[in-house]
Amino acid sequence: MLDIKIERTTAAKTKPDYDKLGFGNYYTDHMFLMNYTKGIGWHDARIVPYGPLSLDPATMVFHYAQEMFEGLKAYYTPEGKIQLFRPQKNIERMNNTNRRMCIPEIDPEDALQAIRAVVEMDKDWIPKEEGKSLYIRPFIIATDVHLGVHPSKTYLFAIILCPVAAYYAAGINPVKIFIEREYVRAVRGGTGFAKVGGNYASSLIGQEKAEKMGYAQVLWLDGVEHKYIDEVGAMNVFFVIDGKVITPALSEGNILPGVTRASCIELLKSKGIPVEERKLSIDEVLDAYKNGTLNEAFGTGTAAVISPIGELNDGETVMTLNDGNIGPISQMLYDNLTGIQWGKLEDTLGWTVPVC
Numbered sequence: 001m002l003d004i005k006i007e008r009t010t011a012a013k014t015k016p017d018y019d020k021l022g023f024g025n026y027y028t029d030h031m032f033l034m035n036y037t038k039g040i041g042w043h044d045a046r047i048v049p050y051g052p053l054s055l056d057p058a059t060m061v062f063h064y065a066q067e068m069f070e071g072l073k074a075y076y077t078p079e080g081k082i083q084l085f086r087p088q089k090n091i092e093r094m095n096n097t098n099r100r101m102c103i104p105e106i107d108p109e110d111a112l113q114a115i116r117a118v119v120e121m122d123k124d125w126i127p128k129e130e131g132k133s134l135y136i137r138p139f140i141i142a143t144d145v146h147l148g149v150h151p152s153k154t155y156l157f158a159i160i161l162c163p164v165a166a167y168y169a170a171g172i173n174p175v176k177i178f179i180e181r182e183y184v185r186a187v188r189g190g191t192g193f194a195k196v197g198g199n200y201a202s203s204l205i206g207q208e209k210a211e212k213m214g215y216a217q218v219l220w221l222d223g224v225e226h227k228y229i230d231e232v233g234a235m236n237v238f239f240v241i242d243g244k245v246i247t248p249a250l251s252e253g254n255i256l257p258g259v260t261r262a263s264c265i266e267l268l269k270s271k272g273i274p275v276e277e278r279k280l281s282i283d284e285v286l287d288a289y290k291n292g293t294l295n296e297a298f299g300t301g302t303a304a305v306i307s308p309i310g311e312l313n314d315g316e317t318v319m320t321l322n323d324g325n326i327g328p329i330s331q332m333l334y335d336n337l338t339g340i341q342w343g344k345l346e347d348t349l350g351w352t353v354p355v356c
């Protein structure tokens with residue numbers, strides 16, 4: 001159990017217009033902070049007024065990117081309860097990322113306590129309107145003031161909160177995707193399975209290239225052969241070919257183990273829909289398209305939940321999926337996941353965790 005010291009704000013912010021929230025634009029009144037010092041461990045757990053961090057310019061995270069982050073949401077149920085969706089999975093992944101990044105692990109119970117405490121503190125910020133939620137962003141940064149490449153001896157763990165609207169105004173919206181054959185997101189032995197800023201920094205160029213051509217996101221291929229499907233934008237990706245649902249396996253270490261991904265696989269299996277976790281080449285996708293057996297494709301992630309792919313551009317072939325409409329499997333997954341998350345469907349799989 002953490003002993004969390006609480007310093008309440010004396011200047012509560014005016015809440016934004018909840019009809020114009022967007023995503024990632026507004027932050028609540030408080031944040032959780034905790035420090036790590038080698039030889040002492042994690043210490044000084046506290047909730048303090050939200051505000052800037054003061055860091056020396058030589059702080060290691062600025063130069064060598066030793067950091068990690070997580071992302072999950074808190075939801076208001078119709079009964080007025082506040083719940084989290086599978087937070088233990090995020091915490092387990094946080095510690096997997098920490099091990100890869102030489103960042104000290106955090107006791108899973110302590111991490112959950114910290115998340116619940118700060119969410120409860122700012123619970124009046126959680127939107128109650130349909131499709132809106134409170135995005136929770138835990139992150140850890142290396143804080144040694146030192147130029148030199150080795151793991152830091154001190155760290156800061158922070159949790160900030162952000163009221164957000166549904167990612168797409170229409171709830172669920174097919175997007176246009178460009179198949180990226182030049183740049184890659186992750187390589188075997190690299191940090192693809194870890195949730196770290198560095199992965200995002202190196203993906204920006206591909207994203208920008210796609211946007212210039214009028215595409216929303218990039219479909220990444222593997223870093224070795226540029227042949228196998230990796231992820232779509234910052235989401236996991238699924239293809240429905242001839243009634244079977246296929247998603248890249250986690251075994252090569254280049255795929256981020258999404259909580260939404262895992263939940264989709266479990267939901268599909270519970271409904272008797274065949275799911276395969278395996279290597280899927282872009283050629284297999286193109287062949288399926290030509291044969292008329294490419295039924296659907298979609299991305300999965302906490303922010304957008306399910307993001308159907310309406311168009312896939314290979315440079316030569318432009319594949320239109322489902323006439324640019326939402327496919328039945330995408331829709332079923334979206335309805336079931338959001339139903340459980342917002343407490344409108346019975347949580348038969350035991351996925352939700354109450355905050356208060």
Ligand SMILES: *Cc1c(COP(=O)(O)O)cnc(C)c1O
Pocket residue numbers: 071195231233234235236256257258259260261300301302303
């Ligand atoms: C966070 C993330 C995902 C989705 O994970 P969820 O737990 O479902 O939100 C997928 N890919 C990348 C690269 C990510 O960073």
